[in-house]
Amino acid sequence: MGTRLAEITKTNKIKLQEERKELLKDIAALQERLHTEVDVDEEEGDPELHERDKAVTLLRAMEKRLDSIDAALESIKRGTYGICERCGKPIDPARLEVFPEARLCLKCQEEIERSPSSIRYRI
Numbered sequence: 001m002g003t004r005l006a007e008i009t010k011t012n013k014i015k016l017q018e019e020r021k022e023l024l025k026d027i028a029a030l031q032e033r034l035h036t037e038v039d040v041d042e043e044e045g046d047p048e049l050h051e052r053d054k055a056v057t058l059l060r061a062m063e064k065r066l067d068s069i070d071a072a073l074e075s076i077k078r079g080t081y082g083i084c085e086r087c088g089k090p091i092d093p094a095r096l097e098v099f100p101e102a103r104l105c106l107k108c109q110e111e112i113e114r115s116p117s118s119i120r121y122r123i
């Protein structure tokens, strides 16, 4: 493991843990909001309904992001952080600095984004 990657891994671990904490708080707050809004009158063509849909979409996105963060933290634990999950080559450290939860190298990420069948790899 190169020194730069080791340093980035250390920094990113802290970043990811903090982000995870924030995200969990946001998710909890959003879930709380969604729970309270269930009681809103649903039969009157609730104007809140659209907001609710948006909140659900946001919640899904947050949960997906949480998965990515968890996976990145897991790979730090396993010592495989910074290695592309698809081709096994090292991910550019500059990319990791910008996207701490990146699990694919830029090349694989681009290839996958061009192929709609592999959407699950997207961050």
Ligand SMILES: [Zn+2]
Pocket: 084, 085, 086, 087, 088, 089, 104, 105, 106, 107, 108, 109
């Ligand atoms: Zn790759």
